[in-house]
Amino acid sequence: MTILDQIIETKRIEIQGYSEAAEVQEQFPAKTLLISHLQERRGVVAEIKRASPSKGDISTDVDVVAQAKKYEAAGAAAISVLTDESYFKGSIEDLRQVARAVSIPVLCKDFIVSEIQVDRAKAAGATIILLIVAALEKEELHRLFAYAESAGLEVLVEVHDSEELASALELDAQLIGINNRDLKTFEVSLERTAELAKEFPGDGKRVLISESGLATKQDAAFVFGHGASGVLVGEALMRAADPGSWIQEATSEEAAK
Numbered sequence: 001m002t003i004l005d006q007i008i009e010t011k012r013i014e015i016q017g018y019s020e021a022a023e024v025q026e027q028f029p030a031k032t033l034l035i036s037h038l039q040e041r042r043g044v045v046a047e048i049k050r051a052s053p054s055k056g057d058i059s060t061d062v063d064v065v066a067q068a069k070k071y072e073a074a075g076a077a078a079i080s081v082l083t084d085e086s087y088f089k090g091s092i093e094d095l096r097q098v099a100r101a102v103s104i105p106v107l108c109k110d111f112i113v114s115e116i117q118v119d120r121a122k123a124a125g126a127t128i129i130l131l132i133v134a135a136l137e138k139e140e141l142h143r144l145f146a147y148a149e150s151a152g153l154e155v156l157v158e159v160h161d162s163e164e165l166a167s168a169l170e171l172d173a174q175l176i177g178i179n180n181r182d183l184k185t186f187e188v189s190l191e192r193t194a195e196l197a198k199e200f201p202g203d204g205k206r207v208l209i210s211e212s213g214l215a216t217k218q219d220a221a222f223v224f225g226h227g228a229s230g231v232l233v234g235e236a237l238m239r240a241a242d243p244g245s246w247i248q249e250a251t252s253e254e255a256a257k
């Protein structure tokens, strides 16, 4: 059984304990749209990641609000918050705290397999959810995508190979993430982005976000040079002494050359 299968199995059990979202929804500060930012200029989706199955503990006692504010002040395009508890030591509370503190888009980074998770993400202030093609049956993917869109959320559809990319295009997804990390083996290669970007329609309607394993600003420059409009960065920002300057430098005009 792969780690992804294992995570999904845990998740399906976990969500049985979730209760319906409260009737009265909390009002969060208004958020911008990630698609609009990335259609205009390159951007960093900066992640709050306490730990991961591949790296173990990264920054378990991070002050999530302070970290999110640093990301926002540096011009991040959005903030991704890992909410999975069992494997990433995150929580829906982390997401809620961040959503209360910023006005850039907030991504609920989790393994979504059910509508109840979409409701819960929205109730905690997320404006974007992640759907991982490799984790879902085709019917589930279509159903959850339509459900999230009708709830007014943006959807980042994550792919890892050509077949999955074709599924994302069939959905007409606007935000498509190419995960450089194989969730089955943990292997990371930025060539994934370079290769799959060739099959990405440059129609201006959709944007490509290169995810995972971007350790340096040069790595970001590499994937931007191969057609990515955005990068999703977790570990490097969590470990950076100054995450703000990492973001600024990675998206500066200079880095484009």
Ligand SMILES: O=P(O)(O)OC[C@@H](O)[C@@H](O)c1c[nH]c2ccccc12
Residues within 6 Å of the ligand: 047, 049, 109, 110, 111, 132, 158, 179, 211, 212, 213, 214, 232, 233, 234, 235, 236
């Ligand atoms: O820490 P990194 O290597 O910069 O990766 C960030 C992000 O891409 C990664 O956390 C991620 C990408 N897709 C996911 C799906 C589920 C959980 C986590 C992820």
